[in-house]
Amino acid sequence: MEVSLRIKRFNPEVDRRPHWETYKVDVDESDRVLDALHLVKWHQDGTLSFRRSCAHGVCGSDAMVINGQNRLACVLLVRDVGSDITIEPIRGLPVVKDLVVDMEPFFEGYRSMLPSLITHDNPGPRERIQSPAQRARFDDTTKCILCAACTTSCPVFWAQSGGSAPRQPPEVRSPTYVGPAAIVNAHRFIFDSRDEAAAERLAILDQRTGVWGCRTAFNCTDACPRGIKVTQAIQEVKRAALGGEEGLDPPASAH
Numbered sequence: 001m002e003v004s005l006r007i008k009r010f011n012p013e014v015d016r017r018p019h020w021e022t023y024k025v026d027v028d029e030s031d032r033v034l035d036a037l038h039l040v041k042w043h044q045d046g047t048l049s050f051r052r053s054c055a056h057g058v059c060g061s062d063a064m065v066i067n068g069q070n071r072l073a074c075v076l077l078v079r080d081v082g083s084d085i086t087i088e089p090i091r092g093l094p095v096v097k098d099l100v101v102d103m104e105p106f107f108e109g110y111r112s113m114l115p116s117l118i119t120h121d122n123p124g125p126r127e128r129i130q131s132p133a134q135r136a137r138f139d140d141t142t143k144c145i146l147c148a149a150c151t152t153s154c155p156v157f158w159a160q161s162g163g164s165a166p167r168q169p170p171e172v173r174s175p176t177y178v179g180p181a182a183i184v185n186a187h188r189f190i191f192d193s194r195d196e197a198a199a200e201r202l203a204i205l206d207q208r209t210g211v212w213g214c215r216t217a218f219n220c221t222d223a224c225p226r227g228i229k230v231t232q233a234i235q236e237v238k239r240a241a242l243g244g245e246e247g248l249d250p251p252a253s254a255h
């Protein structure tokens, strides 16, 4: 079948503002949108820029806005979007070129959540024992692949991020909402029975720039390509910040 790809292009070296270009390619309906993008790049216009790596929905590199929704191009089949496909970069992050955005503000929020297991003892050669029920408590949020589809679908993140404009230096920027993906990755450790830094993470999140920035729009849950219940995870962290989760120390600032 022939599909029409309408792609938002922007090259900061030559363009003053983004513009649209349309390409026609022949694909099978069982091909992925990523395959169609490859046909454009390899056979029609080598200047088209986009990220991809694993091409199997694992690395999280190719989140983009496809027909108005945040999707992974390597997972979405052409037959599920039809023959007219519009593709834009994900929103709320500075555009580097075409479909490539600067992910650094996203990863800055992620890193601020202390996203690794923190413990204060050393059990030596022994394992840190965890029951199946304790493991199940945070299973959903272990599925995150850091593609940014959730965070860049969030209207609060858009409003505070400065949009697609070049990024301001840190001394000029005001603190912004960390976004759903950062909270999902905090949830993954806050509810891990082996971790000992829940109170520290909750203190970071018990702010307007943390969980209280969330307005429960549910865009993040709709956008997640891994089916993570993102809004539910944020709600659980909100309850924990208020001291309403058994077995967790509330943050020092909890009301």
Ligand code: FES
Pocket: 051, 052, 053, 054, 055, 056, 057, 058, 059, 060, 061, 062, 063, 072, 073, 074, 075
């Ligand atoms: S290319 Fe790795 S998730 Fe799509």
